[in-house]
Amino acid sequence: MSTLDLVRPEGFTLLARVRGREWVDAATAVADELGVPLTALRVGPGADVADVYRDVAARLGIGEAGAVLVRPDQHVAWRSAGAAEDPRATLRDALTQVLAR
Helix, strand or coil: CCHHHHCCCCCEEEEEECCCHHHHHHHHHHHHHHCCCEEEEEECCCCCECCCCCCHHHHHCCCCCCEEEECCCCCEEEEECCCCCCHHHHHHHHHHHHCCC
8 A cells, every 4th residue: 555545635644654642632622622633643564554565654755753744645744754742732733834824
């Protein structure tokens, strides 16, 4: 499955790596807070989606604790190469900027 197949046209998609559980939790909270459809998935061994070719990190430009926010039209809206001190605030700021709110 391509990473593009994970992006739904009905809303935003957050793709995080194996150690990106905080990003997924933040995405759920921020989506509820802003009323925005957002699907969050972890990619890698033992995560929501397997990384069969072990190249997702390189293709997305993120580390094991990073995340990418993809718009419904499959364009990358924002990325964090690694973990954030406050993932929820960081993601909220990124999404509100993308939405021009």
